Amino acid sequence: MADIGIIGSGSAGLQLALSLQQHGMAATIYAERTPEHELRRRLPSMVARNGCTRARERQLAVNHWDRPSHDMVRLSMTVRGARPLDFAGAIAPPAQAVDMRIYAARLLDDFSSRGGRVIIRTVRAEQLEGLASQHDLLVVASGRANLSSIFPRVAEHSPFTRPQRLAIAGLFRGVGCAEPRTLEVIVSPGSGEILCVPIQSFEPGLTGVAVLIAAGGLFEPLRHLRYETSPRTFVAAVLAFLRAHASSIYERIDPRAFDLSRPLDLTYAAITPTVRRGFILLPNGRCAIALGDAHAVIDPITGQGANNASHAAGVLAGAILDAEVFDRAFCKRVERDICSYVVPVSDAANARLRPPTPHFRELMMAAARDQAIADVYGDSFNHPDRFWAIASSAERTAAFLIDVERRGTVSGAAWAPRSHQPTA
Numbered sequence: 001m002a003d004i005g006i007i008g009s010g011s012a013g014l015q016l017a018l019s020l021q022q023h024g025m026a027a028t029i030y031a032e033r034t035p036e037h038e039l040r041r042r043l044p045s046m047v048a049r050n051g052c053t054r055a056r057e058r059q060l061a062v063n064h065w066d067r068p069s070h071d072m073v074r075l076s077m078t079v080r081g082a083r084p085l086d087f088a089g090a091i092a093p094p095a096q097a098v099d100m101r102i103y104a105a106r107l108l109d110d111f112s113s114r115g116g117r118v119i120i121r122t123v124r125a126e127q128l129e130g131l132a133s134q135h136d137l138l139v140v141a142s143g144r145a146n147l148s149s150i151f152p153r154v155a156e157h158s159p160f161t162r163p164q165r166l167a168i169a170g171l172f173r174g175v176g177c178a179e180p181r182t183l184e185v186i187v188s189p190g191s192g193e194i195l196c197v198p199i200q201s202f203e204p205g206l207t208g209v210a211v212l213i214a215a216g217g218l219f220e221p222l223r224h225l226r227y228e229t230s231p232r233t234f235v236a237a238v239l240a241f242l243r244a245h246a247s248s249i250y251e252r253i254d255p256r257a258f259d260l261s262r263p264l265d266l267t268y269a270a271i272t273p274t275v276r277r278g279f280i281l282l283p284n285g286r287c288a289i290a291l292g293d294a295h296a297v298i299d300p301i302t303g304q305g306a307n308n309a310s311h312a313a314g315v316l317a318g319a320i321l322d323a324e325v326f327d328r329a330f331c332k333r334v335e336r337d338i339c340s341y342v343v344p345v346s347d348a349a350n351a352r353l354r355p356p357t358p359h360f361r362e363l364m365m366a367a368a369r370d371q372a373i374a375d376v377y378g379d380s381f382n383h384p385d386r387f388w389a390i391a392s393s394a395e396r397t398a399a400f401l402i403d404v405e406r407r408g409t410v411s412g413a414a415w416a417p418r419s420h421q422p423t424a
Contacts, residue, residue, distance in 0.1 A: 001024065001025055001026060002025060002026070002136040002137065002320065002323075002326070003025075003026045003027075003028070003135050003136050004016075004017075004020055004025065004026070004027045004028070004135060004136065004137050004138075004139060004320060005027075005028050005030065005131055005132070005134065005135035005137070005138045005139065006027055006028065006029050006030065006139045006141055007030045007123045007128075007131070007138070007139065007140050007141060007142050007147065008029075008030070008031070008140065008141035008142030008143075008144075008291075008292065008294070009029055009031035009032070009033070009038075009104060009108050009118075010104065010141060010142070010143070010292055010293065010306075010309065011047075011053075011100075011103075011104075011292065011306045011309040011310050011313070012141040012291045012292025012293070012309035012310070012312060012313045013029060013031075013139070013141035013142070013291070013292065013313075014029070014104065014107040014108060014111065015056060015057075015060065015107075015309075015310055015313040015314070015317075016139065016141065016291065016313040016316055016317050017029050017111050017116060018060045018062060018107065018110065018111055018114075018116075019059075019060060019313065019314065019317035020317055020320065020321070021111060021114055021115070021116050022060060022061075023317075023321055025320070025321065026117075027116060027117070028116075028117040028118075028119060028135070029108070029111065029116065029117070029118045029119070030119050030121055030123050030131070031108060031118055031119070031120055032120070032121075032122050032142075033120070034108075034120055035104075035105035035106075035108050035109050036105075038101050038104050038105040038108070039101055039102065039105050040264075041101060041264070042264045042266075042267055043099070043100075043101065043169065043170070043171065043264060043265050043266060043267045044100055044101065044267065045100055045169065045267065045269065045300070045305070045306075046097070046169040046171075046195070046197065046199070046208040046210050046267075046300075047097060047098075047100050047103075047303070047305070047306040048072065048095045048096065048097045048183055048197050048303050048381075049095060049096055049097070049098070049306060049307060049310070050091075050095050050304075050307045050381050050382045051091070051092070051093030051094060051095060051382045052307065052310070052311065052382055052383070053306065053307045053310040053311075054066070054093070054095075054096060055093070056310055056313075056314055061110075062106070062107050062110050064106055065096060065098045065103075065200055066096075067200075068094075070096050070097075070181070070198065070200055071094035071095070071096060071181060072091060072094055072095045072096060072097070072181045072182060072183045072197065072198065073090060073091055073092070073094045073180045073181060073182075074088045074089065074090060074091060074178075074180055074181070074182040074183070074378065075088065075089050075090075075091050075182070075183045075185070075377065075378040075380075075381050076088040076178075076182050076183070076184045076185065076248075077089075077185050077187070077364070077367070077377065078184075078185070078186045078187065078248065079187045079189070079364065080186065080187065080188045080189070080245070081188065081189045081190075082189075083361075085364055085365060085368045086368065087364075087367045087368040087374045087377070088182065088374060088378070089367065089371075089374040089375040089376065089377045089378025089379065090375045090378045090379070091183065091378050091379070091381050091382065092378075092379070092382075093382070094181075095183060095381060095382075096200070097197045097198065097199040097200065097208060098199065098200045098201075099171070099199060099200065099201035099202065100306070102200075102201065102202070123142075123147065124146055124147075125146050125147055125149075125150050128140070128147075128150070128282060128288055129282045129283055129284050129286070132282050132284065132286035132287075132288060133284060133286065136326055137287070137289065137320065137326040138286065138287075138288045138289070139288070139289045139291050139316070140288055140289065140290055140291065140294045141291040141292045141293075141294060141309075141313075142292075142293070142294055143292065143293025143294055143297060147294060148276065148290070148293065148294040148295075148297075150280060150288075151276035151277050151278075151279075151280055151290045151294060151295065152276060152277045152280075153274055153275070153276055154275045154276060154277060157275040157343055157346055157347060157350075158273070158274045158275050158276075159350055160272055160273055160350070160353070161272065162272055163270035163271055163272050164214070164273070164299065164353040165192060165193075165212040165213055165214060165270070165299065165300075165301065165353070166212070166213045166215075166223055166268065166269075166270045167210055167211070167212050167213075167267075167268070167269045167270070167271075167300055168210065168211045168213065168222060168223075168266070168267075168268055169208065169209070169210035169211075169266070169267050169269070170208070170209060170210075170238075170260050170261075170265055170266040170267070171199060171201055171206045171207070171208055171260070171261045171262075171265040171266075172206065172207050172208075172209055172238075172258060172259065172260060172261065173203075173205065173206060173257055173258065173259050173260075173261055174253055174254045174255070174256070174257030174258035174259060175196075175207035175209070175249065175252055175253050175258065176252035176253070176254070177198045177207070177252070178248075178252065181198055183195075183196075183197050183303070183381065184196040184197070184248065184249065186245070186246050186248070186249075188217070188218060188219065188245055189355070189356075190214065190216075190217045190218075190355075191213075191214055191217030191218040191219045191220075191245075192211065192212045192213045192214040192217055192219045193211075193212040193301055194209070194210070194211055194212075194242075194245065194246045194249070195208075195209070195210040195212070195300075195303065196208070196209050196210075196246070196249050201261070201265070202261070202262070203261060206261055206265075209238070209242075209249070210300065211241070212300065212301055218245065219241075219245070221237070221241075222237065222238070222241060225237050227260065227263065227266050228263070231260070231263075234260070235258065235259055235260060239253065239255060239258055269300070271297055271299065271300075272297070273297055273298055273299040273346065273349060273350055273353075274296070274297050275295070275296045275342065275343065275346050276290055276294070276295055276296070277290065277335070278290050278295055278331065278334060278335030278338055278339065279328075279331035279332075279334070279335055281328060287326060287327070287328060287330075287331045289316065289331055289334060289335075291309070291312055291313060291316060291338075292308075292309035292312060292313070293305070293309065295312065295338065295342065296308060296342045296345075296346050298345060298346050298349050299349045299350065299352075299353055301349055301352045301353060302345075302348060302349045302352060302384060303381070304345050304349060304384055307384075308341070308342055308345050308346075311341050311342075312338045312341070312342060315334070315337050315338050315341070316334055316338065319333065319334045319337065340385075341385050344384070344385040344388040344389070344392070345384045345385055345388070347388060347392065348380075348384050348385075348387065348388040348391070348392075351391070351392075357394070358394070359391075359393070359394035359397040359398065360391055360397070362397065362401070363390070363391055363397050363400075363401070364377075366401055366404075370404070372404065372409055372410045373401075373404060373410065375410075376390070376410055
């Protein structure tokens with residue numbers, strides 16, 4: 001039976017380890033934090049898990065948060081500005097959001113309590129060769145720059161060389177939930193985006209609010225505020241910001257109760273979205289596979305980072321269980337199979353960071369007129385690769401809209417994702 005070493009205890013590393021463990025295969029997780037340290041850290045990100053990710057959690061028996069009362073069943077889109085539009089599509093099966101500190105700590109506990117081996121240490125790039133010699137296959141599932149940068153950048157699918165947004169995300173009290181529960185996206189062209197999700201965290205009734213700030217736009221003043229300098233000033237500024245730019249959220253706020261839940265429940269992030277090669281050959285002839293953020297860092301604008309990691313972990317787990325050897329040919333097959341999903345998901349997020357193309361704008365306007373198309377957009381949260389197959393070109397968008405008009409309904413079978421091959 002093979003022995004797999006996994007560096008990183010985020011969604012990708014944990015789900016891979018749990019899947020291998022479920023099938024009787026030995027796996028070792030190299031984690032930087034114990035579960036206790038994970039629970040005490042600053043909010044790392046704000047994550048909504050789609051229905052596909054939740055299905056994999058049920059298969060792994062780690063679906064600890066499966067309460068229908070927390071399900072988000074709609075994805076709403078509001079575009080402000082000179083050409084406003086507004087619509088909402090169904091998310092089926094529903095999505096959920098849970099604090100990733102709680103999530104990661106619980107899954108690491110699950111793996112350990114089921115007999116899994118966990119080593120708490122920080123692994124550096126120069127130590128990979130030594131670790132690879134201790135395992136049949138080494139998987140790097142950590143997005144820490146010292147590790148992920150060893151995998152070559154794929155320029156074709158990494159169009160940006162610097163962050164396109166500064167993300168400020170926090171957990172807040174005093175925000176009522178939309179009914180039915182909704183993942184809300186508000187777009188202010190040229191300024192950025194606002195994301196709002198009900199989230200399960202350390203106390204009940206919290207709402208996650210993330211503001212993605214484009215340089216030089218109307219959201220720019222938030223960039224310079226710091227909670228630690230003056231908590232009261234920060235919270236008042238966020239409230240005023242939502243009143244000005246997110247009226248649908250503001251109308252559900254009790255101003256007297258509105259507050260950041262805890263100082264640690266606020267994070268700032270500026271990432272450069274990047275797709276990297278899926279593996280490298282180490283000097284000793286062993287391979288190291290990139291997984292999750294080590295392979296593809298996806299901008300949070302579409303909320304797909306953790307879902308992408310979960311999908312990739314499932315693909316890799318299946319490949320490992322079916323393999324007899326873990327050579328270069330194995331790694332190339334895994335890279336191809338993971339890229340068939342990762343690349344369109346990444347490309348779709350990158351496209352949203354740019355001004356909308358005419359055909360994408362046409363698709364959004366059609367969604368505002370036709371509930372069936374709005375539901376296709378809602379389904380994009382569960383299947384972003386399928387949606388990108390429609391939205392990736394003017395020709396495919398036009399063909400989709402013509403097909404909907406001719407049939408009077410949506411025919412999903414005609415809009416399968418295109419295959420993607422990794423390039424050097």
